[in-house]
Amino acid sequence: MNLRTAQTVLAALALLFVAGCGSAPTQPEPQPDTSKSASGGDGHGAIAGVAEVAEPQLHLVAIDAEGEASMLDLLTGTESRLGHVGPPAHVSTDGRYVFAATSSGVDIVDSGVWTWDHVDHFHYYRTEPKTLGRVAGEGTATIATGMLSTAGTTGLFFPSSGEAILLDNSALSNGTISETLRLKTEPHAGILAPLGEGAVVSEPDNTGKAARLRAVDATGKELATTECPAAAGSITTRLGLVIGCADGAVIATTEGVTPVFERVPYPAGAAPATEFDGRKGRPTVAGLSTDAGVWLLNTRQRAWEWLPTSTPVLAAATVDDPDHHVVVVGADGTVQVYDASTKERIAVTEPLLAATLADSALAGKVQLTLDGQRAYVSAPAEGIVYEIDYADDARIARTLKLPTKPVHLVETGR
Template identity: 45%
Template structure:
């Protein structure tokens, strides 16, 4: 590994650490480690929001958007559906577990799903507020979205195909204001904007540069050939490069970039996916293999399977489950070693998305207007078929 350090201006941190570590009783998932804090420093509010209620368990819901932009939230406990409002017609969705970031013909529409969690390191706080359409970010062409670990801090990065890099202020969005840390024309055809604490890293045109929340560069620029894919983990932020990954970490200090090279010349990762708040993420590697990147160990492992895969997510649970979709539309569950742990009948289509939570996977199938809830630890058993009344173009899971 090669280490780089990007210097930055000092941030004002409230002297409330002792208060933050007391009076917190909400427990997190059983397999959540207590060895690392979230990559964005917590605040004394623990993720509270005016008008939101703190509850004792996750407020998990399906946020779905119809082909004509109607947004609804379907409560997974009661199966009651609530209309949220109207957005533009979406072609894709990304999420941080609270907001849905919709790719549209005019840029990105943001929908607040009204439920979120606050990762406090060794436990979680869970909130429910009012879902709403939060606003639109103008942009041209398809967009790559990278979200921070906490929905009320840091920035969400948007990289549009015309080369414009944007960082959205998440603390302001939580307050009902849609503002940008920066908007930079990189001139590149592809890239990513990756959040890292109070900073954001723009990777484009063969380099990666750290910016602060005013859009100023804060340190040296490092090499990152053909940047593609970014994701935040419990350890730090991953940025995919042609020769491996950059791992960005910060703990109220300089942003440190570590290079994690591939162990061999197998097909690289172009996008990463994993259960939120976990250290290990997955990526496709060619047609019938997947990479697992363990950001805690700073190591890659590649596994070949007897299937052609179109999507893969690391559940990173105690059993090391990896959930995938194959070319026939089946949801497959593998061990980290490629062992077959179950599959569904063909249910997914080419527009399906896959989200993995603590105990369930959710597969959105627009052609069927259905979201399948799958118990991936029980031989990929289909637990429920959820059908949003307004129709389904894209969906995600909020409250996780």
């Protein structure tokens, strides 16, 4: 058993020992839906015939430019091939399903590993990976996921047609692609993101740009609206759904079945974030902007902070741990670690991505994903993934190679 496996097992066993299903959280926060009807199982995300295990089943999934997909078990080193999807423009995950967006639809792969977030503790599951099929659509879809992979919904928005589709995650867990809602809007680069039993969907202005958000219920009925000029980028945290706007962010939550929009404006003159990333479920997320720095949005405090960086940024994500780690991939190919509380850079690697950054087709494909122990940075041209121990002076813990080149990379089992 390697050190990462041993640490994970001890942590998982300790957590399960101290926090049984009946224990109460020390700091109550909005809880995911853990009802039987939502999960199709026993209220913990369990599915009949699926094994519950003692530790997170963390995997990397890589998809190459032609759509060949493969998976690497980070605990055992076992490799597996996942078959073929359409050549993706981009790839997203909710921690279980892999959504590969092409110009004509979204292909869905079930990695077969996931975590059920019970707020004060977690349950871990594993089954066989498989490809689930395709949702056809016009234009490269934006994809928005929720907190749980076996409950709730996933949002797809197709810009060329303006079609917005919610997929039933419970049905996905049974191998079926099923829509719970389909809306038709004017074609635009838009967003459909899950919220409660319904969703938040963007609407364009008369120039064809996303300018307004509508909260709708499970039938598509409008419940609330708010302005959101140039809406772009979304992420779901434990505290709510975040959607970026030109003048700040909208945080969408629910009070019972009533949607609530809260606006968090930027300081005057700020360059907006257009995408967000962070450790799954944590309340603070990183917003990628155009300047040499990163926006930090604390969804609990409804507040922005600016974190200056030593270089322009290709990718950034918050760990949101007690040491306030923020991991950044610089435009020079370095992996940088910052302390968000002091705004100081505390570690940096040597440049790692020379061949990738020299290839204009791949330079924009560098992916950063992280969990509670490690960060993973893809080097598509080099054909490898760097595992970074961000808490240990940005040490390169492993250099990983998957059966397929990591032009697109996500981490599952989270």
